[in-house]
Amino acid sequence: MEREEVSKREMRSFLMPRDPSIDRRFRPRPNKQLRLFDEVLLETSDSSSDCSDTESEYTKTGDEGGSSIDSEMETGPQVFLRLRPVESPSKLYIISECGNVLITSAATNENSSNNVNRMEKHYSFTNIFDSQVGQRDIYDKCVGPRIIDEECVTIMAYGTSGSGKTYTLLGDSVRAGIIPRALEHIFTLYNKQVYTAAKLKLVNARMVILEDDVTMKEMQIRRQLLALCPDMQAQHQRLKQVIHGDHEFEEKPAEEVSVMIWVSFVEIYNELVYDLLTLPPRQQNMEARRKNLKIVCNKGQVFIKGLTSIFVRSSEEALKLLRLGQQRLTYASTAVNANSSRSHCVFTVDVLKYHRNGMTTQNSYKFCDLAGSERVDKTGTIGSRLKEAQSINTSLMVLGRCLDAASSTKKKANADVIPYRDSKLTMLLQAALLGKERLAMIVTVTPLDKYYEENLNVLSFASIAKNILFKQQLVKQHNTRYSLFAEYSSTGDSRDREYIEELEAQNISLRAEVERLNYDIVLKLQLQEEKLRKELTDTFEASIQTNLKQCEERQERKIAMLNREFEAKIASIKRKYEEQIEDLQDEIEELKSPNSDIEIIDDE
Ligand SMILES: Nc1ncnc2c1ncn2[C@@H]1O[C@H](COP(=O)(O)OP(=O)(O)OP(=O)(O)O)[C@@H](O)[C@H]1O
Numbered sequence: 253m254e255r256e257e258v259s260k261r262e263m264r265s266f267l268m269p270r271d272p273s274i275d276r277r278f279r280p281r282p283n284k285q286l287r288l289f290d291e292v293l294l295e296t297s298d299s300s301s302d303c304s305d306t307e308s309e310y311t312k313t314g315d316e317g318g319s320s321i322d323s324e325m326e327t328g329p330q331v332f333l334r335l336r337p338v339e340s341p342s343k344l345y346i347i348s349e350c351g352n353v354l355i356t357s358a359a360t361n362e363n364s365s366n367n368v369n370r371m372e373k374h375y376s377f378t379n380i381f382d383s384q385v386g387q388r389d390i391y392d393k394c395v396g397p398r399i400i401d402e403e404c405v406t407i408m409a410y411g412t413s414g415s416g417k418t419y420t421l422l423g424d425s426v427r428a429g430i431i432p433r434a435l436e437h438i439f440t441l442y443n444k445q446v447y448t449a450a451k452l453k454l455v456n457a458r459m460v461i462l463e464d465d466v467t468m469k470e471m472q473i474r475r476q477l478l479a480l481c482p483d484m485q486a487q488h489q490r491l492k493q494v495i496h497g498d499h500e501f502e503e504k505p506a507e508e509v510s511v512m513i514w515v516s517f518v519e520i521y522n523e524l525v526y527d528l529l530t531l532p533p534r535q536q537n538m539e540a541r542r543k544n545l546k547i548v549c550n551k552g553q554v555f556i557k558g559l560t561s562i563f564v565r566s567s568e569e570a571l572k573l574l575r576l577g578q579q580r581l582t583y584a585s586t587a588v589n590a591n592s593s594r595s596h597c598v599f600t601v602d603v604l605k606y607h608r609n610g611m612t613t614q615n616s617y618k619f620c621d622l623a624g625s626e627r628v629d630k631t632g633t634i635g636s637r638l639k640e641a642q643s644i645n646t647s648l649m650v651l652g653r654c655l656d657a658a659s660s661t662k663k664k665a666n667a668d669v670i671p672y673r674d675s676k677l678t679m680l681l682q683a684a685l686l687g688k689e690r691l692a693m694i695v696t697v698t699p700l701d702k703y704y705e706e707n708l709n710v711l712s713f714a715s716i717a718k719n720i721l722f723k724q725q726l727v728k729q730h731n732t733r734y735s736l737f738a739e740y741s742s743t744g745d746s747r748d749r750e751y752i753e754e755l756e757a758q759n760i761s762l763r764a765e766v767e768r769l770n771y772d773i774v775l776k777l778q779l780q781e782e783k784l785r786k787e788l789t790d791t792f793e794a795s796i797q798t799n800l801k802q803c804e805e806r807q808e809r810k811i812a813m814l815n816r817e818f819e820a821k822i823a824s825i826k827r828k829y830e831e832q833i834e835d836l837q838d839e840i841e842e843l844k845s846p847n848s849d850i851e852i853i854d855d856e
Pocket residue numbers: 335336337411412413414415416417418419420424589591592593594622623624625696
């Protein structure tokens with residue numbers, strides 16, 4: 253009886269299996285227009301293209317012209333599957349010969365009356381990485397091409413708890429994940445163009461040129477925050493060596509462009525958004541209070557109001573900030589993972605480019621580590637852990653519904669139905685979910701029998717994402733023309749406009765140059781002052797030493813002279829007394845002679 257009830261609860265639709273811990277209202281519904289065999293057929297017919305060389309897919313999208321918008325091109329997310337290495341992998345997961353389709357079969361659970369789950373299922377992916385595939389290949393397939401093409405992209409890691417999402421994104425101290433690799437790639441690509449002062453910034457999703465005092469303030473905040481970061485010099489050097497050993501990143505040829513790179517890091521915990529890169533309060537005894545931030549959507553641009561964005565000048569600085577944010581993330585131990593992320597987190601790298609013709613362009617790379625989707629019963633969750641798990645599952649379900657709705661837009665051509673406002677996560681990632689920016693999803697799975705049910709959930713979720721075809725125009729990078737030009741461009745005639753534009757461009761580039769030179773000069777002056785101080789100190793020290801020596805010599809000479817005078821005086825006094833003694837002796841002798849009167853008198 254009890255078994256029957258459980259199996260009823262666990263009955264799943266073929267497309268989106270239910271999770272009993274989720275509120276019924278938030279459960280995703282199967283796509284009514286699809287039938288199981290339609291899906292299998294679709295996948296099989298798709299598989300011919302899936303089986304074709306995936307590199308060509310990259311080349312195709314990568315070659316979509318130099319324009320920042322890929323017009324009228326239907327694009328869909330890239331969905332990758334990564335299988336975590338385990339000691340004795342389950343035989344229920346088989347990778348097809350073409351390498352892009354995962355075949356699952358479940359005939360082992362004899363007690364299960366759920367025939368749907370016992371069926372063989374085919375899930376197709378852009379690429380499947382089996383447990384032997386290392387971090388290097390994952391990066392080369394999933395992220396590298398996006399960075400070379402300078403495209404905005406959201407990369408999501410999705411999977412059950414402990415399946416390797418964080419490992420894929422961050423890696424460990426030796427096997428760098430995709431974020432450290434992407435940072436190294438970006439800084440190598442723009443090596444010569446990286447600008448050292450924070451002059452351009454994204455403020456509320458708009459690019460603004462900062463005034464000098466604001467730049468100074470930004471640089472100060474950056475210094476203060478970097479001082480709080482753990483020291484990573486040695487570890488970064490090691491990782492850098494490994495990464496450059498694995499890949500041959502190429503520098504972009506020198507262009508008339510200055511590149512400014514900013515990073516931000518947010519956490520979505522229990523449906524609240526927290527900034528992970530805030531400065532602690534000034535007073536030491538004040539407790540750091542986490543402020544919940546608002547996600548704002550203004551004219552189609554999504555941003556987090558008041559989010560700290562930090563200007564970085566090297567991959568090491570970016571990595572240090574990532575580590576700092578990670579230390580502030582909410583982790584807890586669950587039955588499945590001793591160090592399980594209890595929140596979704598998004599690390600964003602914004603690359604802002606100032607072109608000498610006055611144009612500014614921007615690419616954003618969002619790396620999103622989704623908290624593990626999990627079954628409440630299996631993870632042994634109670635109390636606050638239960639609340640966490642429920643809000644994690646809710647937002648993942650909304651994400652599923654968004655993807656599901658997006659996949660149906662190919663039929664309805666109505667993007668409004670996508671319920672991205674139902675969770676903070678989907679609100680934040682809406683550009684990617686609506687198909688405006690590229691979306692890559694790395695689905696991680698632990699191929700063990702005991703996780704079979706959960707893995708089916710994850711795979712079904714992935715299959716929805718894989719079937720999406722966005723009709724939206726894909727924005728490769730956001731362009732803005734420096735606002736002063738725009739004002740001019742609406743008035744004067746075209747020749748004047750061109751001339752003004754040229755002057756403006758020159759003006760801006762000269763201002764930037766002056767800024768750079770000022771910075772260089774301040775540095776040079778500081779160095780010179782230091783050098784001068786040292787020279788002066790050395791000279792004074794040397795002259796003091798010489799003076800001291802001369803004084804000592806003079807003193808010695810004086811003492812010697814005085815000694816000699818003293819000795820001469822003593823000798824003359826001695827001589828004087830000796831003469832007097834001699835005189836007296838002579839007188840005595842004279843007086844002693846026989847005819848002396850004095851003697852007689854003396855006798856008497
Ligand atoms: N491909 C892999 N190769 C080697 N080790 C791995 C791999 N994937 C995961 N691991 C190891 O498994 C453990 C759990 O991985 P990780 O913390 O990345 O899981 P997760 O999916 O982020 O979990 P959660 O959602 O609970 O945070 C880690 O110790 C990690 O080093």
